[in-house]
Amino acid sequence: xxxxxxxxTGATNAAPKRQRRGDTRQRIQDxxxxxxxxxxxxxxSLREIAERLDVTKAALYYHFKTKEDILIGLxxxxxxxxxxxxEWAGTQPRTLDTKRExxxxxxxxxxxxxxxxxxxxxxxxxVRELSVGETFKDRMIRLIDTIKEPDAALTDQVRCTSALxxxxxxxxxxxxxxxxxEEKRKAVLEVAIDLVTQAHAGTQSSGS
Amino acid sequence: xxxxxxxxTGATNAAPKRQRRGDTRQRIQDxxxxxxxxxxxxxxSLREIAERLDVTKAALYYHFKTKEDILIGLxxxxxxxxxxxxEWAGTQPRTLDTKRExxxxxxxxxxxxxxxxxxxxxxxxxVRELSVGETFKDRMIRLIDTIKEPDAALTDQVRCTSALxxxxxxxxxxxxxxxxxEEKRKAVLEVAIDLVTQAHAGTQSSGS
Amino acid sequence: xxxxxxxxTGATNAAPKRQRRGDTRQRIQDxxxxxxxxxxxxxxSLREIAERLDVTKAALYYHFKTKEDILIGLxxxxxxxxxxxxEWAGTQPRTLDTKRExxxxxxxxxxxxxxxxxxxxxxxxxVRELSVGETFKDRMIRLIDTIKEPDAALTDQVRCTSALxxxxxxxxxxxxxxxxxEEKRKAVLEVAIDLVTQAHAGTQSSGS
Amino acid sequence: xxxxxxxxTGATNAAPKRQRRGDTRQRIQDxxxxxxxxxxxxxxSLREIAERLDVTKAALYYHFKTKEDILIGLxxxxxxxxxxxxEWAGTQPRTLDTKRExxxxxxxxxxxxxxxxxxxxxxxxxVRELSVGETFKDRMIRLIDTIKEPDAALTDQVRCTSALxxxxxxxxxxxxxxxxxEEKRKAVLEVAIDLVTQAHAGTQSSGS
DNA sequence: AATGAATGAGCCTTCATTCAT
DNA sequence: CATGAATGAAGGCTCATTCAT
Numbered sequence: 001x002x003x004x005x006x007x008x009t010g011a012t013n014a015a016p017k018r019q020r021r022g023d024t025r026q027r028i029q030d031x032x033x034x035x036x037x038x039x040x041x042x043x044x045s046l047r048e049i050a051e052r053l054d055v056t057k058a059a060l061y062y063h064f065k066t067k068e069d070i071l072i073g074l075x076x077x078x079x080x081x082x083x084x085x086x087e088w089a090g091t092q093p094r095t096l097d098t099k100r101e102x103x104x105x106x107x108x109x110x111x112x113x114x115x116x117x118x119x120x121x122x123x124x125x126x127v128r129e130l131s132v133g134e135t136f137k138d139r140m141i142r143l144i145d146t147i148k149e150p151d152a153a154l155t156d157q158v159r160c161t162s163a164l165x166x167x168x169x170x171x172x173x174x175x176x177x178x179x180x181x182e183e184k185r186k187a188v189l190e191v192a193i194d195l196v197t198q199a200h201a202g203t204q205s206s207g208s
Numbered sequence: 209x210x211x212x213x214x215x216x217t218g219a220t221n222a223a224p225k226r227q228r229r230g231d232t233r234q235r236i237q238d239x240x241x242x243x244x245x246x247x248x249x250x251x252x253s254l255r256e257i258a259e260r261l262d263v264t265k266a267a268l269y270y271h272f273k274t275k276e277d278i279l280i281g282l283x284x285x286x287x288x289x290x291x292x293x294x295e296w297a298g299t300q301p302r303t304l305d306t307k308r309e310x311x312x313x314x315x316x317x318x319x320x321x322x323x324x325x326x327x328x329x330x331x332x333x334x335v336r337e338l339s340v341g342e343t344f345k346d347r348m349i350r351l352i353d354t355i356k357e358p359d360a361a362l363t364d365q366v367r368c369t370s371a372l373x374x375x376x377x378x379x380x381x382x383x384x385x386x387x388x389x390e391e392k393r394k395a396v397l398e399v400a401i402d403l404v405t406q407a408h409a410g411t412q413s414s415g416s
Numbered sequence: 417x418x419x420x421x422x423x424x425t426g427a428t429n430a431a432p433k434r435q436r437r438g439d440t441r442q443r444i445q446d447x448x449x450x451x452x453x454x455x456x457x458x459x460x461s462l463r464e465i466a467e468r469l470d471v472t473k474a475a476l477y478y479h480f481k482t483k484e485d486i487l488i489g490l491x492x493x494x495x496x497x498x499x500x501x502x503e504w505a506g507t508q509p510r511t512l513d514t515k516r517e518x519x520x521x522x523x524x525x526x527x528x529x530x531x532x533x534x535x536x537x538x539x540x541x542x543v544r545e546l547s548v549g550e551t552f553k554d555r556m557i558r559l560i561d562t563i564k565e566p567d568a569a570l571t572d573q574v575r576c577t578s579a580l581x582x583x584x585x586x587x588x589x590x591x592x593x594x595x596x597x598e599e600k601r602k603a604v605l606e607v608a609i610d611l612v613t614q615a616h617a618g619t620q621s622s623g624s
Numbered sequence: 625x626x627x628x629x630x631x632x633t634g635a636t637n638a639a640p641k642r643q644r645r646g647d648t649r650q651r652i653q654d655x656x657x658x659x660x661x662x663x664x665x666x667x668x669s670l671r672e673i674a675e676r677l678d679v680t681k682a683a684l685y686y687h688f689k690t691k692e693d694i695l696i697g698l699x700x701x702x703x704x705x706x707x708x709x710x711e712w713a714g715t716q717p718r719t720l721d722t723k724r725e726x727x728x729x730x731x732x733x734x735x736x737x738x739x740x741x742x743x744x745x746x747x748x749x750x751v752r753e754l755s756v757g758e759t760f761k762d763r764m765i766r767l768i769d770t771i772k773e774p775d776a777a778l779t780d781q782v783r784c785t786s787a788l789x790x791x792x793x794x795x796x797x798x799x800x801x802x803x804x805x806e807e808k809r810k811a812v813l814e815v816a817i818d819l820v821t822q823a824h825a826g827t828q829s830s831g832s
Numbered sequence: 833a834a835t836g837a838a839t840g841a842g843c844c845t846t847c848a849t850t851c852a853t
Numbered sequence: 854c855a856t857g858a859a860t861g862a863a864g865g866c867t868c869a870t871t872c873a874t
Contacts, residue, residue, distance in 0.1 A: 040333030042250035059834050124330035125248030154395040165377040166370040187362040456749030458666035540746035541664030570811040578790040585789040603778040
């Protein structure tokens with residue numbers, strides 16, 4: 001009824017949610033990821049998250065409708081780079097060079113979202129039934145599809161899959177191997193590229 | 209809760225209700241694995257396990273001191289074949305042929321304990337802090353050590369690690385790829401052997 | 417179990433169900449004391465307390481972090497008068513008159529917190545390991561110290577201890593003796609004062 | 625305290641139970657007392673008792689029909705000395721000397737059954753409702769009756785009660801006071817005798 | 833934008849007890 | 854004399870969620 005002044009949010013926002021003083025949502029996600037990654041999704045309670053943020057549990061419910069929603073929010077934020085990569089890959093010619101570039105970009109992207117990725121890896125069971133679970137697997141499959149030829153030999157398909165998983169595994173398993181992280185990343189990337197290169201070669205010769 | 213399955217004892221049940229006494233412990237583990245794998249460790253309650261076995265929760269506690277203990281029991285079953293493999297590897301000369309045989313055996317062992325393995329893979333977060341968690345990673349490392357040369361190039365070390373993870377990943381990811389399981393297993397094994405072969409070759413030439 | 421008392425809100429209940437909000441914590445303590453005293457700490461379940469208050473168990477946990485915490489809260493209420501007495505005693509000269517006054521005040525204080533005291537007396541075993549157990553004994557010792565001379569003869573020390581315990585015991589044992597409570601309290605007090613007086617006299621003469 | 629009764633089974637006992645290999649019942653009681661005293665009746669589980677005896681819980685049920693029964697057994701064994709004292713008191717003239725002797729004997733008896741006594745004192749709440757609870761309080765009252773004159777002044781009645789409680793309290797509270805136990809026992813006894821003597825004197829003069 | 837209070841469901845665990853063997 | 858296996862009941866506690874304020 002008094003109308004207009006209520007929505008001070010109004011005027012300028014061409015892009016929504018421009019507010020400086022509304023970082024709570026973000027802080028919730030940050031803390032949540034931290035705890036989810038550390039203890040697992042199921043084992044992390046909203047109480048813990050709230051406590052670490054020094055707000056009440058009820059406050060969380062102002063920003064997220066459910067616990068799962070926090071996870072979904074998290075998920076979407078950090079899934080974007082992968083989506084962009086897949087999209088980009090779609091615009092490129094299906095050459096070996098492109099595939100190599102996909103792996104390179106993926107390697108970088110992976111390093112950026114490492115904590116979330118680790119979390120996803122370690123909580124597959126908990127996340128599977130979540131409305132978001134399918135999406136994750138789908139994304140993986142689509143990504144694999146960008147580097148593997150559908151009519152390739154089974155072994156070459158395995159190679160492409162393996163290339164991706166090598167990169168995933170690399171992050172966790174190599175953690176307690178000697179050496180500088182960047183160097184390790186490169187080594188992992190090299191092996192992955194190798195695998196894809198072999199797969200590609202196989203496809204070419206069998207194809208021609 | 210109490211009387212639910214009483215009537216199921218009736219006509220159609222192909223599996224007998226009153227199996228030979230003394231197998232309860234085993235049956236608990238079987239059902240537990242089934243449910244843990246399906247829903248995750250945290251999300252599976254003892255009530256569910258008990259109900260499916262048509263015993264009371266308290267009965268579970270006669271056989272296992274805690275929920276975690278059920279998991280540990282499961283875990284040890286999984287560990288045995290791997291331990292045996294590691295032990296066997298220790299007795300063999302460190303040749304390429306040996307390494308290939310290790311992978312072959314591992315592939316078979318893995319197929320045997322697949323559900324358990326899948327569970328472990330998907331519940332790392334839940335299993336990590338389990339008094340037994342360390343052991344699992346340790347075992348992996350020791351297994352990798354049987355196929356990788358300590359002074360090899362970083363990429364070759366990655367290859368060996370990748371060989372193992374390829375086999376792990378193969379079981380889950382390739383599940384929704386066309387083709388007969390045994391054929392897929394062989395393809396995966398082939399790629400793994402390839403990786404180790406390359407790693408071995410690299411080591412040889414750099415060593416000489 | 418859930419909705420049982422919903423309808424009890426109805427006509428006949430003389431005590432109002434919806435007391436002024438905010439007193440819940442106090443009400444929990446009141447009911448808890450009542451039940452603890454009646455049945456013992458261990459034998460009283462949170463369910464009982466909750467049921468009698470017509471709230472859920474979980475509500476108790478909003479106000480107290482644990483069952484033991486309810487006891488501790490209770491305890492602190494009991495402690496306050498005694499602490500104040502000890503503190504006051506510290507400010508007074510160590511004369512016989514002071515000691516007599518301590519007993520007088522203690523007698524009154526005791527009558528005020530009688531139920532709680534009775535509970536403590538009767539649940540020593542249950543309370544002993546509880547963080548609150550030590551504190552209780554300490555308090556007794558410090559109180560005794562205010563009336564007994566450290567260098568007194570052993571018998572006189574016993575007399576002082578006995579004076580205090582006479583007052584404790586008096587409350588419970590004399591309950592089924594004939595006579596008006598106030599009169600009994602006075603008789604008990606008189607004996608206690610007598611004991612301390614004797615102890616004091618002994619100390620004086622032996623000291624001079 | 626542990627093995628005390630082992631040898632007492634020996635020669636002199638006219639009562640049956642002649643078997644050497646049937647001390648299990650006794651051992652159960654010993655261990656039970658030990659644990660009850662240490663942790664309280666409620667907090668001690670049959671599992672603990674069984675474990676410490678290295679038998680199964682079910683074995684306990686061969687010897688005692690219920691957990692409470694163990695307590696009752698314990699109770700009866702150790703209540704005997706008090707009953708005997710009361711009985712003996714009944715045969716004596718009601719003189720001051722007799723009263724003093726009662727106290728002396730009680731003091732000794734108390735020292736013998738100290739652990740049980742302590743347990744009873746500290747577990748009144750748990751023991752109260754036990755079919756045997758009344759008996760304990762009754763016994764106390766009857767014992768007090770042997771040293772107090774029914775028509776005495778209230779203060780003198782308190783003195784007699786106090787005399788008994790002094791002895792009870794003495795055992796527990798004086799435990800962390802300096803000095804040899806036997807000396808302390810005597811000091812406590814002396815004060816108790818003093819109290820009864822005063823009470824007796826009061827009665828005499830008011831009576832004449 | 834957030835809190836205080838409470839709920840309902842469920843969880844893991846423990847206990848005293850029973851009974852066929 | 855004692856065990857192995859199991860039960861029914863209950864216990865303390867935690868969790869995601871709600872809602873009036």
